[in-house]
Amino acid sequence: MKNSLNFLIEANKLKEIPRTGWVLMKVKNPETIAEHIFRVVISAWVLGYLKKFNEKKLVKLALIHDIVETYAGDKTPFLYWEGLDRKKTEDEEVLLRGVRLSKEEKERRGEIKFQNEKNSLLKLTSFLNPSLGNEIFLLWFDYEKRISREGKFTKQIDRIETLIQSIEYFGSKKITGGTSWWEGTEEIVEDPMLLDFLHIIQNKFYGKNFPKNKELENILDFLLEIGKLKRMPRMYWILRGIKNPETVAGHIFTLTLMALIFGREKKQLNQEKLLKMALCHEITAICTGDTIPYYLDLPKSQKERNEVFKKLPRLLKEQKAKKFFIDYKAEKIAIKKITSKLDSSLRNEIIKLWEEYRTKSSPEGSFLSQLNVLAALLQGLLYQKKDKNFSVGALWEWAFEVCDDPLCIQLMDEMKRKLHRK
Amino acid sequence: MDEKKYYLTKDGLEKLKKEYADLKNIKLAKTEGEVPKIWHSEDLNPEYLSFQEDLDFLNSRIAELEYILKNTEIIKVPSKDKKNTVGLGATVTLEEAGGRINEFTLVGSLEANPSLGKISNESPVGKFLLGHKLNDEVVITSPIQIIYRIKKIRYNLT
Numbered sequence: 001m002k003n004s005l006n007f008l009i010e011a012n013k014l015k016e017i018p019r020t021g022w023v024l025m026k027v028k029n030p031e032t033i034a035e036h037i038f039r040v041v042i043s044a045w046v047l048g049y050l051k052k053f054n055e056k057k058l059v060k061l062a063l064i065h066d067i068v069e070t071y072a073g074d075k076t077p078f079l080y081w082e083g084l085d086r087k088k089t090e091d092e093e094v095l096l097r098g099v100r101l102s103k104e105e106k107e108r109r110g111e112i113k114f115q116n117e118k119n120s121l122l123k124l125t126s127f128l129n130p131s132l133g134n135e136i137f138l139l140w141f142d143y144e145k146r147i148s149r150e151g152k153f154t155k156q157i158d159r160i161e162t163l164i165q166s167i168e169y170f171g172s173k174k175i176t177g178g179t180s181w182w183e184g185t186e187e188i189v190e191d192p193m194l195l196d197f198l199h200i201i202q203n204k205f206y207g208k209n210f211p212k213n214k215e216l217e218n219i220l221d222f223l224l225e226i227g228k229l230k231r232m233p234r235m236y237w238i239l240r241g242i243k244n245p246e247t248v249a250g251h252i253f254t255l256t257l258m259a260l261i262f263g264r265e266k267k268q269l270n271q272e273k274l275l276k277m278a279l280c281h282e283i284t285a286i287c288t289g290d291t292i293p294y295y296l297d298l299p300k301s302q303k304e305r306n307e308v309f310k311k312l313p314r315l316l317k318e319q320k321a322k323k324f325f326i327d328y329k330a331e332k333i334a335i336k337k338i339t340s341k342l343d344s345s346l347r348n349e350i351i352k353l354w355e356e357y358r359t360k361s362s363p364e365g366s367f368l369s370q371l372n373v374l375a376a377l378l379q380g381l382l383y384q385k386k387d388k389n390f391s392v393g394a395l396w397e398w399a400f401e402v403c404d405d406p407l408c409i410q411l412m413d414e415m416k417r418k419l420h421r422k
Numbered sequence: 423m424d425e426k427k428y429y430l431t432k433d434g435l436e437k438l439k440k441e442y443a444d445l446k447n448i449k450l451a452k453t454e455g456e457v458p459k460i461w462h463s464e465d466l467n468p469e470y471l472s473f474q475e476d477l478d479f480l481n482s483r484i485a486e487l488e489y490i491l492k493n494t495e496i497i498k499v500p501s502k503d504k505k506n507t508v509g510l511g512a513t514v515t516l517e518e519a520g521g522r523i524n525e526f527t528l529v530g531s532l533e534a535n536p537s538l539g540k541i542s543n544e545s546p547v548g549k550f551l552l553g554h555k556l557n558d559e560v561v562i563t564s565p566i567q568i569i570y571r572i573k574k575i576r577y578n579l580t
């Protein structure tokens with residue numbers, strides 16, 4: 001348990017590391033590695049669904065594909081180099097166009113990157129029990145070397161997600177958007193369906209006229225909606241006065257990672273279901289905004305709010321139920337709307353997963369809702385580490401009310417031992 | 423090893439019985455239909471794997487439900503002399519210094535939903551409350567300490 005918590009704390013850093021490409025392109029407050037991972041996982045799932053691939057494997061591959069960057073950082077040796085100087089015209093051009101390298105140089109840079117990332121992953125997984133550590137290492141190796149069809153597919157999805165993000169940041173004009181993202185993507189993507197998906201992206205953003213494909217168009221729209229969660233800071237932390245807090249996407253990344261680590265120890269739970277449930281447990285925020293349970297009316301001043309947040313609100317059972325049903329109804333409408341264009345079977349699956357989580361009506365839903373509280377507690381404790389005046393009392397209270405699973409209680413105790421400030 | 427007891431309200435038991443019957447029907451429908459082929463060219467057919475995995479989880483949930491249903495104890499309203507003690511099924515009204523009121527109903531793990539005010543008897547807060555009597559002071563020591571006085575205990579079981 002101690003080691004799993006250490007792993008989580010380290011991997012949590014991915015929620016604070018911005019992606020290098022965007023930093024170099026001077027994007028203000030760019031996405032973090034964790035937020036990128038989040039949409040890659042969702043993309044791998046919904047696009048892999050159409051291919052009838054092993055969805056559990058796809059979700060796992062996509063979830064761990066960039067965790068090596070915890071220590072290795074987000075290096076982009078094929079696009080840029082250390083010491084790039086945007087004041088120089090030639091460097092500015094390379095940013096838009098991509099660097100040109102010989103095959104040997106690409107291999108040399110690729111090998112350095114691979115070794116760095118491998119060492120980073122070995123360091124990170126050394127916190128875990130050997131069996132889980134090996135599984136994660138093999139998944140990453142599969143992705144990196146494109147061994148299985150799911151590994152190949154995820155590698156392509158990673159590029160497509162980055163491409164979509166570049167269009168969201170820079171638009172589709174060559175002068176601002178550049179071509180490097182397209183070049184990088186078109187070098188990698190080979191799957192016929194994903195090539196069609198690139199056509200759909202071109203139709204939507206570049207006014208091209210490739211053959212229509214309603215199913216892929218709908219998935220693109222869905223993924224664009226999902227991308228909003230990367231820019232949505234969690235309301236609770238905002239109200240608590242945290243500057244630049246984790247986003248909803250960042251939180252979902254943490255929870256899905258927790259589902260991977262701890263779900264494995266709950267043999268009676270369906271691991272695939274748990275992972276997918278973590279992924280969609282809060283996508284309703286796209287429509288409803290990020291809501292917080294229990295709190296009804298909050299004072300306007302930060303000082304008064306800080307006082308209120310020291311404890312959970314004291315409410316009658318009826319008041320709790322009333323707040324729950326207000327949120328639940330709004331979220332139910334939201335989940336139906338967000339998934340309305342997806343294939344009906346996938347749509348039903350997502351709605352059912354969300355429902356089971358929200359009402360705790362399945363063993364997976366009950367377990368995940370406990371992990372969800374612990375994810376918030378962990379984040380709160382990490383914020384407290386940076387600011388000793390930050391109170392986590394309400395989060396402890398919440399965890400004490402919600403957790404009854406022995407594994408969750410063990411994790412909570414470990415958090416207390418390792419992170420609680422007296 | 424002692425068998426675990428599952429405490430359920432009548433309502434909760436009915437829901438589990440329904441889930442059990444539904445899953446049995448799903449399993450029947452699944453196994454009566456055409457089973458996907460194991461091989462797809464040279465690879466294992468993912469549809470077969472997915473079918474097999476679904477079936478494995480169906481079987482495991484059915485077995486789990488059978489175990490739960492075999493080991494269920496219905497939560498009942500306690501006898502008159504025990505109605506002033508916090509037990510399973512009790513809705514407890516708690517008063518904190520300053521007059522702030524909080525309320526929980528204690529249920530078994532399978533029916534817990536703290537957002538609805540229903541907390542598990544196996545949660546730390548649930549464990550702190552169990553066995554206390556009306557007007558008792560209850561000290562809940564998570565890393566922060568909360569002191570409540572038990573103001574009311576009700577048993578409204580359906």
